[in-house]
Amino acid sequence: MIQEFYEKINGNYEVALSRMQNDERIKKYLNFFLMDESYKQLADAMELNNCEEAFKGAHTLKGVCQNMAFTALSTVVEQITEELRAKEFEKAKETFPIVTKEYQKVIDAIHEII
């Protein structure tokens, strides 16, 4: 079940398992992921054109996604983090919808299994 979830969102199940030991625990973290507010921080700051706050949100989200081995989401979040770090806000604006799409995909998939 968890393995299927990872396949659906283009994540890396093996890495996640080695890191979190078992499916039960991965599930616990998927729950935590739903509560994590870094995506909201990123989205709010993008709305307000606040590059600095957006960077903080993206940076945190990136760390979380890497820990969770959400490979696809992690890749786009990494991209927007670097764009925001370099203060290339216009580029980040173009990247953000892709981030949102991937993020939503993960959220939906989590809701399906818990």
Next chain:
Amino acid sequence: MEKRDTLLIVDDVMINREMLKDIFEDGEYKILEAANGEEAIELLDAHQKEIALVFLDLVMPKKNGLEVMHHMSLNNMINIIPVIMITGEATVESDVKAYELGAADIIYKPFEPAVVTRRAKNIIELYEHRISIENELELRTQELFESKRQIEQSNIFLINALSSVVEFRSLESGEHIQRVKKYTEIMLRHWRALYGGEQFTDEQIELMVNASALHDIGKIAIPDNILLKPGRLTDEEYAEMKKHTIYGCQMLEKFKQEENEFYRYCYDICRYHHERYDGKGYPDGLVGDDIPIWAQVVSIVDVYDALINERVYKPPFSIDETYRMIHDGECGTFSPKLLKCFDDAREDLVSANTKQ
């Protein structure tokens, strides 16, 4: 010392804290968590004796990781409690910065449990080891100080014992040597205060004072019939008596181990405490400041003590009379500088004597 058994995990992202917690789930360590710098500082202050290691995120609300490290530096925790910086990406600048601030190590997200536990263990052991070595060193240093103090005490005891041999034989007042020591110290301190250019350190003064106790040690080589003769000495006898300065040096030379400062003061004082500033003293007829100042000092206080106290051949003289006789050159010649110092020290010399 209590073993440190607690890990402090500081990260504003709950998932990150949970992952670190799970990595250390085996129960070897108690876990404390902080979601921002302020909480971290509160926990550090409250548990600084228990915390073995801090995992510290850099970017956090309400005081960031740098401020936490700064607090640890200010409160002397940074050298005792290791900090592992948690960072999202490896850049040379941020790594260098973390180490500069006193981080013991850096780990990157995502966390690899095996790496994190190994690193944490290594660093905790490293700090424990270092702290125990430092404690050990501190202990050894204290022991060293203590044994140095004991050696100094036994040295003083031996010097006093040795010098009292002479007093014992010559039937002189048993306190003469203690007084000479006291006067020598007073004179040297006044000398130092008066003539700043020729400073002696406290340690040097202590050595000179101890050396002064041995000034007449050569008298044990003088035969009884001369040393203890109640009447006036013949010229021949007086010539022999004068040799106590040489005998003293010969004795010292026999057990001289190597050239050192204390030996030099002992030697100079034994040999030259009957020299005169005008060159008419004995045994070498040294003139002026060729006579070492420590020998000059012992010379004048030896005369001073002989004058103010009773001897078989004379009554005690008053302080005024003693000062007059010394100034008028009736009991040897001394340098103007030394006489000035002698005047300067008068009050202290007199009160040292009455205290006995």
